[in-house]
Amino acid sequence: QLETDMAFIREVISMGHAARNRSGIKTRQPLAEITIGGLSDAEKATVNRLAELVYDELNVKAIVFTEALDAFAQVTLKPNFRVLGPKYGKGVQAIAKALASADAMQTKAELETAGSLQIAAAGETYTLEASEIDVQTQNREGFFVEVDARKFVALSTELTHELVLEGLARELVNKIQNMRKDADFNVSDRIKLSLTDASQLVDEAFQAHREYILRETLTTVIIDAPSAKAFTLAQKLNDEQATLSVEQV
Numbered sequence: 243q244l245e246t247d248m249a250f251i252r253e254v255i256s257m258g259h260a261a262r263n264r265s266g267i268k269t270r271q272p273l274a275e276i277t278i279g280g281l282s283d284a285e286k287a288t289v290n291r292l293a294e295l296v297y298d299e300l301n302v303k304a305i306v307f308t309e310a311l312d313a314f315a316q317v318t319l320k321p322n323f324r325v326l327g328p329k330y331g332k333g334v335q336a337i338a339k340a341l342a343s344a345d346a347m348q349t350k351a352e353l354e355t356a357g358s359l360q361i362a363a364a365g366e367t368y369t370l371e372a373s374e375i376d377v378q379t380q381n382r383e384g385f386f387v388e389v390d391a392r393k394f395v396a397l398s399t400e401l402t403h404e405l406v407l408e409g410l411a412r413e414l415v416n417k418i419q420n421m422r423k424d425a426d427f428n429v430s431d432r433i434k435l436s437l438t439d440a441s442q443l444v445d446e447a448f449q450a451h452r453e454y455i456l457r458e459t460l461t462t463v464i465i466d467a468p469s470a471k472a473f474t475l476a477q478k479l480n481d482e483q484a485t486l487s488v489e490q491v
Contacts, residue, residue, distance in 0.1 A: 273301065
């Protein structure tokens with residue numbers, strides 16, 4: 243059972259990653275929540291039990307369940323006119339009408355499960371292959387959505403000030419870790435850190451998440467100005483900047 247549960251969670255996470263990739267928001271930037279739809283009660287229980295994996299992998303603060311995709315995206319089904327035109331001639335218009343009035347999510351799920359679809363249009367019954375139907379998912383403002391048969395995930399991409407600061411704190415940790423490596427420090431070396439020419443947001447992020455940054459980077463001393471032998475680099479942190487310097491204690 244654990245294997246089945248893990249495989250299911252991996253699917254959900256992989257859909258979340260796909261939504262993140264399309265949004266262009268890097269994984270280091272925390273997001274408020276992911277909404278998961280179309281799950282059975284057993285699947286919801288699995289997500290709740292393995293929620294930590296979802297939080298860690300997708301860097302989200304909350305998981306929400308829903309039954310309705312409408313709030314997050316609009317799915318539309320249209321005939322592939324190039325393929326169906328020569329095949330059914332004028333019948334294509336009737337097919338287009340029937341597809342437009344069908345339950346898009348249900349039809350899409352049927353299409354993905356069976357590989358084809360029977361549709362009644364203008365007194366005829368047509369069997370349409372997956373390649374003959376154009377399925378489009380349009381995200382609503384503030385969400386990136388991935389749909390797979392009956393289930394979907396919607397990633398909320400709205401960034402509050404707090405989330406922006408947390409994202410910058412994670413960027414700072416990442417940059418300092420890389421500088422430690424480039425300077426050839428030992429993994430256990432404690433360091434002195436200085437942060438100069440920082441934009442206001444970077445400064446704010448550093449103050450808000452100071453403990454976390456110092457702990458993760460093994461920083462024991464904060465200095466105002468680096469010494470001549472410190473390793474110093476001007477860094478771009480998301481859309482912000484700061485000059486960082488690291489030196490062994």
